[in-house]
Amino acid sequence: MPPVEHSRSQPGAVVTDPLLNANFTLDSSGVAGFFGGDTAVHGMATVNLFRGRRWGGLYNTPGSLEIAKRYGQLANARVCKGLFPGGTDDPSQLFGLDGKVGPRFLAARSGSRFEKTGHLAALLARMARRAPYESVYKNRGKERITTPATVTIIDLPYEPPDTVQPELPYNHSALLAFVPIGASIGACVGCALVADWWSFSNILLGMFANGCACFVLGSGRLTFKHHRPASGAPPGDGIFRGETGVIVVRGGEGAVNALTRGRFFLQYEAPAESCRTQGKVAENRDGQAEGSQAVAQLPRTDDSLDGDMEKQVGENQAEEEQEAGRIAKEAQERERKARDTDTAPQGGQPNSFAIGLCSILLTAQFLVQLLLVPQGVLFGQVMFVCTLAVSWGYNTYLSSIDREDIQTKILCKILKLEDKNIRKFEFGTWTAMSIFALLALQPKDPLPNSPKILDDLLPNDTEVWAKWKDIMREKMGTSGEWQFTDDDRKLRKQEPTDVYEKQQCDKAQELLVALIEDAKAANERFRKEYPKSPRLCE
Template sequence: MAPIAQSAPQHDAAVHDPLAGANFTLDSSGVAGFFGGDTAVHGMATVNLFRWRKWGGWYNTPGSYEIAKQYGQLANARLCKGLFPGGGTDDPSQLFGLNGKTGPKFLATRSGSAFEQTGHLAALIMRMARKMRPDHPVARGGQEGITTPATVTVLDLQTVPGEIVYPKLSNHHSALIAVIPVGASIGACVGCALVADWWSFSSILLGMFANGCACFVLGSGRLTFKHHKPADGAPRGDGMFVSHNSGVVVVRGDEGAVNCLTRGRFYLAYDSSPSTSGTPPPNDVDPNPDDSVDEDPKKDLERANGNAAGDGEGRDGEEKEDKNQGDRDTDSAPPGGQPNSFGIGLCSILLTAQFLFQLLLIPQGVLFGQVMFVSTLAVSWGYNTYLSSINREDIQTAVLCDILKLGKANIRKFEFGTWTAMSTFACLALQGNPNKPLPDHSSMVWNALLPSTTEVWAKWREVVNAKMGQSGDWEDLLRYQEGEGQERETKPFSPEDQKLLEELLKDAYAAHKRYLEVYVPRQG
């Protein structure tokens, strides 16, 4: 339908149209493409991170088709797959940014396990460590040299959470600010009704209803944390995350606590069907582990064992098996972990219908009603932009730290002037007590942090390893002379190599001294 040439007054209007008689209208294609849908999609991704957020979507928003296309993939129905093709993921945690990041390499020094890459939660911890300011920056002008500054962040995990935890969501002011776009949409509806512009009135009301339903249905997922229970008798999970771009994060604690970072993940648990075993427990209350086991414990145990061993072939096989399945992977999801396909599909179709109907209805309205419609989109766009600016990773990190009871007292970050000093300090932190020897699998830590195979580095590791586990000071490292106290079978070092070895040993001494000064006293 072509837009009218002139805005005429409506006979049944309750008030006089202030724009009656205007000789132009807003172009329908311009209204349909007003602003963009990216901010609406990103704003919708916050709907499961804050309390009451799902109730604040009753406003007319731009980008309804983009929202339908993004989140309509959650509806495991042929109609929605036909409407929104593209082969996207149907995992809610992926779509809402709760999973999908690749974490750094992890070395478990006491069990000897090595993970070439970890998951989303480990990536969050590394990001948190990278953004922290060091409690103890490198001392400029001290004994320690400064060539390539590096950092060590030490996390002491003292709490082992339940296998499934429903974290308590925080009250965020975004839910309160939603009053602004909701009020603007309601006011615009009232204004359109007063001038009897029922076309614009219907368009705004349809947008409010469609977005409100989508926000409520998508936001009905309960943020859920799950990790694997370690085998009985498993050693402590002490280890380190290694990233040559972000430094090293040393993690100390029980295997169950460290598992939370290496193999735990976030889910969205939906009450999608009557088969769901009960409703989620109240906030801050862990469910009964007996009620939260997977449907196939044997299969889950095989997957856990394969991941614990770092078996890449097992993971590839699991991925191939998932691709061959027509349905979602629910083997490792908690009860109720998938959304209601019918509700998601209905909301997606409603959002698509909103997009199409508004293209047809808005040109039929008077100019005042069209201005009201565009005003609601402008206010909603501003609110969506604000929601998009909220860093979801910061929120997830705060939730994870709350689950692990990880506060400032359990996190310490140290800066060093050389990678050598940092590596020595990291090994001392893994060692815990400086008078005890390193764990049996400490060699893989040295190889990961200092992979050089030259004779100087080999000698340095030999000397420092010999000092580990010895009581007393390491001051004799400052006076170390190659070949002293032992016969050397190979040719002696050149003066340059000898000088390099002495400098590296000074770095190790400086790291040991700092460890005794700033860390051992805290352990009491």
Template structure:
């Protein structure tokens, strides 16, 4: 059998065909983390695969007539497009201000997901369908001094910047080895990939994340309320301005002026393609009744209330560079030597592994951590309780929302406990009506003895009840007692913590 030989002078891997497509999804997903980690935008100097996919994906952010023709598709705001906005949050019901939001935004969604993952305190009692109630005491949010309702989010520090040295070093070493092997085609292509990916990461990641909250009045009542998502409820307590940061706030990518240019959207007039007469009139400035106003008149008649449009030409330019990189690699890689092509593939493989590492990270979890750190939502301010029934959860949430005043002043505060209970259980049968009355009677009482939550306390209102209704009411009152007992424990614990903190302050003085 004759020996098998490989002519390395004429052999070519021809990797240009997949150079721009291989690892495209991983590269796009990795680019979405560029705002979530500190110094992430400075660590993109490596020959990354998937340049065509990344260029086509982020080219839609340019949002201008020129770039829309090159990268067609819907023009979505960068914050939503990258995944920092767009999620629908749970329903919000205020307990005093009367605010009702059927759907909140992205930040409320992140908060709900974080509370769902929190370890809960198990409340003993009857069990049917478990419900979780998280009590969140909002801190006093310190917004940026130059703005009233904005807060700059600082990116999270991580070990990714150390791991990024691996693909960066690999790309640089393979580039140098190609030059040492006198393969200037592969040398230039690896160098081109390093520069284009590094510039793209720097430009796309140059924005800072800003939390934009809703405007609130200084004389507004407390923003206490509930975020309700199925079997999980978050009781939010705090000032209106602090609660608005959750219920109406959102993330926003704030780009520098050299990346973002704000222009006014022009109202474009429709015309027929190929209408030479109109073009002829505009060319020579002829005006008559049929030709209509000239360009100067149209410019002057722009709507003063036209909507502003943000153009990101720098991102469009980076996307164009990524597409050019793909085309260049497609054409010139076959011209390189076998050694240079192997070096090119090596840089691609290591960069793809790093992109895979970045894309495997949970972006929503990183956003949850950033939100909690920015608003100082520590575990001490968030306590989750798991109650065995929805009835107990309704009473417990209602008790934690009652204002610190006499029940006679509830109306002046706008507090309606019966409406809070109905948000949980809208049933209007006689049994549920009696149960609600007994719960409200106990809440109005200043005594800690739970006399109103006994079946005997219902009196003549249950005289017409059969045994089934009485047993049901007894179970519901038992759930209310469970919730009330847990609330009393919570009050005692809060008073102890308050007394300890006050004594510590006195000792410090």
């Protein structure tokens, strides 16, 4: 189809085309690819994090093909699998709610060890890195400084339920959506006034496709879930070990478990297949009950005939029970997966048909606009490009919003974690930091696994470190100010006679004294920062 002639007004135009006599045209391929789709994809990822965001997608946006390729993977349909291969079908990972690897965790009292934790622990570590603290260099001279390390102490005051649907925060970006929506509506009106129905249809198609995608993808309810701890479990106090320090978490097993084994996911409405399966189970059970009642109400006229009928009814009932048992087993398996935090719970997947329809619609939008934009007049093409420009600016703004900050705030609200529950300290050596962390882990009772934690934080096993660790194991069970004897500061009872061995022994002796001073400085600082700790009472 040839492009519309630009030298005369369109039939039915209400106003005169202001660009009627312009001597330039727009290249259709340039219009279609004028803006990239990365910002549109990242902007769509915020659709489940803001209140009312799902309703703000009625605007013509660039990057429709990229959005379809990214989120079309959620559609469990053969056509969509062929159009959008690869990727993941987990909504929480596609929207950035899961997938990050957290630091290693060691439980102080139960002895549990997690070599890697999940997304929530990564958010906690990120928050700990940003927590303010006083630099150790301000106290230079009071303690030895080699490799500064930090310890962040977080007291968890609340154990959340197994499943929580937090209230989404309000963000003014939902109101800013009226800017691209208004621009798209205004462009449609402008195209209608000059009777450019090609451009009008293209813009309207983009508004409809993006609006449907936002509504369907944003229908998921952000939900938090974690494993329920066993009854009688000890406190969940433990240590997250990072690159430049550690995070000490203190609280109930359920509170710490929420960080180590909890996760965010998107709770969509239960699929119709699940409802049909449950209805079929109930229907089979009702049928079995009716069959039993029918057998009981049969008139007993002939014993042989009655026996044949009972045998036939019994066989039918056995088949129905077998079928009902199979269906019930499948339902139990789905329920088991729903209780598992590693998989999406019941209703955790969006409607495959709606997702597939939106993805195909977005793909069709890209193809239709690529082919039909040149059929419009120049003024309509300019209006089309203007809608893309405004939408691109809005998507860029959405992409600039830190989604992890929002998730961290939601997590803190779930755990009722406030700034007063977080304290961060910096030490000049990893040794002093480790001792301070161990002291923070035993405010009331001595740690049963303190040697194990000390070996994990400081894996050195030379003669100097072995003696120092033995001394620390004895001190960890005492309260008050630590006092060290001359025997503690002496590595060996007898000095070696060999000159080389004596030099090495002197260096080791110097290191032992330095390590003891680090431990003493950590103990003094802990007593200063936590003067009301029960373990510090004489």
